[in-house]
Amino acid sequence: MGSDHAFIKSTLKRTTAYQCTSSSTAFSDAQSRAKLVENDAYGHATSKEEYDGLCQTAIDAAENTSSAGSTISDPIQSHQHQDQENWSSGEKIGPYQYCLHHFDGLHSTIYKSKREDRSLVAVKVTIPHLLTAPHDVYLEARFLREAASTHVVPLLDTLKVDGGRFILVFPFLRYDFEHLLRRDMLTATQVKSHLGDMFSALEHLHELGIVHRDIKPSNILMDSPEGPAYLADFGIAWKEGYNLSEPFDQKITDVGTTCYRPPEILFGYRGYGTTLDLWAAGCVVAEAVGVGHKQLFDPGPVGSDLSLIRSIFTTLGTPDEETWPETKTLPDWSKVEFYKYPAKRWEDILRGAPSSGRDLVSKLVHYESSERMSAHEALRHPYFSTL
Template structure:
């Protein structure tokens, strides 16, 4: 009984929270109260039966893994959460939509720094995403002409299809895609996907990454909002190739002097944070690992934190706090980074992956660990990720 005296209330509460999330994700029909009751029962049994803290942790982890493996694809949203109510649909309105080229009934959907997205409903009922860009106003690494070329090169099952392109006045360039209702970030933030749906979406993402890497494309902006789908059941598509890179493409930088100001905040790999311009496809694998960690951890929090303004120093601090402050032993290639050694960092010890990813399945945690590592050459490829046991139950 000595080990139980060292197990505090907070430790037991964390275990119950992890188990509750696992049971909720296992079945969309499980209400929170029901999942929590099941979690409390499981945790109590672990507490009563275990003879050590290690055995207690193992029993709880086994329950989480078992819950993930019993999910069924297509289980839909959680009770009380109507996905359709969270999505804007094109509706007839007294105000007619805008006309863009040959596309009528175009309604504003989203405005970004480099483009504006409209929704357009065709006569057959299909809905298109109309992306209007102004190439001469874009700043590197954004390039709409290159995006078109790389999308055509990358055409495959899990890459967003490019339906059409055309020019408008004032130098505007338009790209037309199928309009997909959901992005992965939206689904994660509102907890609208089960563990099985998450695994299926991640499989599609890695399939897309494996394909583009095979033909020499680095996406450079892997993140949940760039994974799109018409339904939580998939299929999922990799989208937004606006800053992607390919050797030999006339709009891409030279291989040994690529732009390092790529990626989005907390998904940026450590090598570019220290000025490395010769990075390769492994840049995407770090981001994919961060995305997967966010998708599988309790609460769907981002793995690393870049602070309220997206600071590189805040991101470096967050990475070092969790993975440990690197040196030439833990990161053999660190000495080639142009900006390494310009600052002295506090020596943090690495946390365990059980601490970093509480409530994640053992298989999911193992794959994240093989992707999110300092030495880029040690990151498993997208093809290897697809062969990982995490995907064996699909």
């Protein structure tokens, strides 16, 4: 078999893929095993296609036999301790005496605080009268109380303080899924566990009729890489009869975050439901199982709808009324004529990912929203069979 540049480049990608699927404690160990696998495949394969198949088999085998007990620790966070914080410099927010600034969001500010029992809490400060729909902090608190469960972030307290501020208090969770993926701090088993926790939360929410509307890796929180994981940020969630300004068929389409937004709302469909969360969840799975943990779709430098649509179409192929019957109900579908891009194979879209992970993504990232796999069905997908 020839050793051209394309083949060498493919080999390097496979090494990275094997490292991502292996749950070895040290990536250097995974890399050594990957090299052995690739050398063996190279010696036996008579074509690049056969080589790809042998490597994919090894990747799937590594994913299926991953050890649940292995961990990767954060070299920075693992040595931090709450006693090292300068609590005396914190400000007082209501009854919370020592509040240290932690994070500025678009619609809130998060503080880290230590209670008398030395437990850490996150104090989320909002100013309700400055929020615009669909953001509603009072509904957020209501949803969190109603949806309280194993994998929904616990709401510990709510209170009003001076200046019209409304406070929500949660356990302080050090990590989010996006941070851990970007720093390659998770084993394949941990990734699978956190995704399972996400779908467990969604299954519970959807049974209650709640649509989260902002599923993304940074809204999946945990206190350690081992988990458990919790779904957070219900600031734009929806349930029929709760969001009075949004009847079922008149919901706001400016929801979700950039590349996790499904195509139906990009074309103005306002009657969406829980399947909106499932498209986003599929994008999260793709990001988690893919080599390099890249976002599945690219909304461009300014996050425009047209750039995101183009990215979706160049990846999944430009749909028509035959391949996406739902287009008949989309208000903005016929306003723009798009170039007819061919669909890519999932094997090429998520090259190097475990086969079961790719299949799960393909069942969720689907144009026709009614055909997307439910959270209940996702939890029973073969991808989670080895969890």
